[in-house]
Amino acid sequence: MYLYDTTYLRPGSIDEAKALYDAGESPAFLSGGHTLLPAMKGHLARHDRLIDIRRIPELQGIAEDESYLTIGAATRHCDVAAAPVVRNCIPALAGMVGTIGDVQVRHVGTIGGSLANNDPAADYPSAALALDAIFRTDQRTLTAEEYFQGLYTTALEPGELLVSVSFRKPEHAGYAKFRNPASRYALAAAFVAVHADGVRVAITGAGNDGVYRWHEAESALGHKFESESLDPLRADMENMSSDMHANAEYRAELVKFCTQKAVTNQNCITLL
Amino acid sequence: MNKNALPRRAVPAPTASREVSYRHGEPSPELKLVTDALFRHIGKPVPRKEDERLITGKGRFTDDFNLPGQVYAAMVRSPHPHAVIGRTDASAALALPGVLAVLTPEDMLADDLQPIPHNPVPSTNYDVKLRASDGSFPFVGPHYPLPLKKVRHVGEVVALVVAETPALAEEASELVDVEYDVLPHVTATAEAFQEGAPAVWDEVPDNVLVDSRFGDEEGTDAAFRRAAHVVKRRFHIDRVTAVTIEPRAALGHFDAETGRYTLYAGSGGAVRQKGEISKVLGVDRERLRVLSFDVGGNFGARNRVYVEFPLILWASRRVGRPVKFTATRSESFLTEYQGRDLITTVELAFDEAGYILAMRADNISNVGARCVSLSPLSKGSGLISGSYHIPCATLRARAIFTNTMCTQAYRSSGRPEVTFAIERMMDLAAEELGMDRVELRRRNLVPPDAMPYTNPVGQHYDSGEYEKNMDRAIELSDWDGFEARKAEARARGKLLGRGFANYVESSIGTPRERAEITVTEDGRVEVIIGTQPSGQGHETSFAQVVADMLGVPVERVQIILGDTDIVKEGGGSHSGRSMRHAGTVMAIASAELLADAKSRFADLHGINSSDIDFHDGVFSAAGVSTDIFALAQATAADKGALHAAHTNEMHTPVFPNGTAICEIEVCMHTGAPVITRYVTVDDVGRCINPLIVHGQTHGGIAQGVGQAMWELCAIDEETGQPSAGSFMDYGMPRSDNMPSFTCEIAEVHSPTNPLGIKAGGEGGTTPALAVIVSAIVDALSEFGVRDISMPVTPQRIWQAMRSAQRNQDNLDRSNR
Structure with missing residues (x-):
């Protein structure tokens, strides 16, 4: 207390x-x-x-270039959700950020805080992974694959500061989340992004090692981008976490359903 | 609805004339005047007087009080569900600068503190008598403020630390080193009475502290022998906690000069707290003053004394400073008195036509580590037959100890549990008998002409029009439009289910209540009353009653409560008693005050009191008139303040009743349920303020639905550790998961009290558990799901669909 x-x-x-x-x-x-x-x-x-570190000027701001949308690490969720540039550029990202926590949380919490914490049920990690993000720290640049290292773990060294995150602009993307009825964190959620060079599917809330890419879904959707392409698939049960709110079997089902909904509802978010 | 499918069965004539007395005396002329009066404020949706104060932060909650020089207490709590307490080493804690004391059970014994006299066995004539298996008075487990040898649940206080700041007290509490010799534990209700289960108390080796049997065993057996159908099921209505928005808190002060203790502590009634805590401290009642003003939620959890209250008063005496304690939310989840936790096995015998012949029930209540209240078991025991005429029944009622936090009456104590059982049984029986579930209920309802009706376990239902409630609820729910809504939902991948539940509940409560009414010289009416609101709006609804009685504007009436130096008597607020008991005693006191006022007016003007007219607060006769405030002022010098005080006792219970119907959409893919429609008809007797009653109904529904859909005090049976200790895991009803309700108030005035009041605080909760599960099962019926346990979380629903589907697939495969 x-x-x-x-x-x-x-x-x-x-x-x-x-x-x-x-x-x-x-x-x-x-x-x-x-x-x-x-x-x-x-x-x-x-x-x-x-x-x-929320008031440090170098950590502020949202900017767009041809390929990337870059957000300063200390930008609050409410500012990302409301920014016209985010809404125009990657509507699913703006929408997703608008579902983090509640109004009070969104006015205090930041993108950098969320990504540095890497909570396995947080929303941002799935967007960063599906949008092939580049993480700039005060020392180096990391890809999303390099950055996420498992539950509550990232590549950040002690004292290393996340400065900004650049999301690769997709052709279109969608996010679908099934909330834990108690905590309202994601019990499972899928961020599905279609890039020129392929589909990226990132799952949060469900994996027992934190956020991960569902490669089988990516290749199925690469053949044909429709939710039916996922019908024969089943999320890997070995990879699913299990707790009082959802066991591995149920989570696997939610992962698939969320992914299908994210495919169907591109350029927006779906709360299940 | 075919109401006349079969001739109605004869139900015994009303029993009241023989067994029940509703006589509350011939009303005095003044009281008659009062009850016959044009009810100007009563029945009107007067906005709550207290709201502005509460929503602008001017409430006076316990933690808002501070005393000069106060210090802070933190509790050292047991991490084990069951253990012998060994050596306690407080040296590291005491070494921190600013730590004033660490108090242990030895210190407590040295100062001769006594157990809290919870008096858990209900004792009014209308309560069922609960006894140990040998017929003796049950052993309840002494509740010392600190345990003597053993801890019996996780979170039990084993020592307290007093320090200059709350942070320091907390830090020091972590440094108190208590040795434990861990014992085997039992937490599950279904396990505790099995052979070989660890004994929570050596005095009760089988953990069964109450084992009583009621009803007509021979008649019931005979009826079961001739039954055409028997339906039997077991249900567990699991454990929840009240989650009051204000955690419990206390500020205690011992004044060495006067030898008097003062306690600021929100509760369900300061008078009860004063009585019991003074016994713990071993002092005369008048040496303790208890103040309880605004209280942020009670729901039963605050009606019993918490160990922290006497502990901080004692600590204040020890350290010579006022001591404050405010529980954290984590402490609240762990150690606030919890609710429900009943296993019930019910058997119903039906004849060919679907009439119930007899019932057997076996109810097992988990009281936790100590018995602080048997109200849930007792209240439920009296209402096992619900709204239905069941000629014959037997009941075995048991209470068991476990290594868990104590349970207590929780909003609608005991009744949602038995309502759940009988209403689920009606659904299941309809299914098994191949009958429509509404028709089966209709056939068995207690009809109005059988009122007052004595049920098979001896409760006397005072009044009610059960079938009318049911028909009105059916109408309000657009019953006939259901199939179209179901088809529409199906097109969206949703399964629509409809739930149905009737209910009858009882409201008894402490029988005594006192009101003191004074017309002040500055033009107000002060009413001192011993109930304790925690959000129910007494300051408004009580003022409405007195305003009506005295013919004065409602704004002029001020309700005073919560300070035991002013409020000498009072039963507190529980069991839906407040409006009925306070309303009645305020009416009687108002009548006495009017009688006095009338004679003062007669004396003042030298006229005969029989000629005096009283209207709108004005006395008039023979061309002279005086309003009640002017009269009080004019006669104060000669006759003292215009004042009346009355203590009233009413023992006869009332039986609020009604019907709830809801519709729930279930996602076929995820199992996620959404309530789309919720209708209730609630007979609350006379409704004083429909705005407040509707608010009570809405909150009551949310609280019942919460248990049905999300709430659970989950415990890991292996370790005995509670596993839902925060809002991360304990799901709550919220504005976004509740529908907009359609609630209608039915007013069948109770013959048991002059105002005809029943109760309105618990009817929302009572049928909610049953109606939600009924709707879910209905939604899943095409999968072959017949029952599902609470809370009906998305995962549980999905698993039920899944396993029913698998069973079906297996069946199909074997038939191929």
């Missing part, structure tokens, strides 16, 4: 943030805090410094 003693810091630049981080004993970057703060309140995490 109460955090252990910590110091809240709000740097104005990446350099300042890094310096504050390096000087801390057990520091943490704060970029929304919807996971970090409950963990600290539950005394599951202890950090002597909370470095709030």
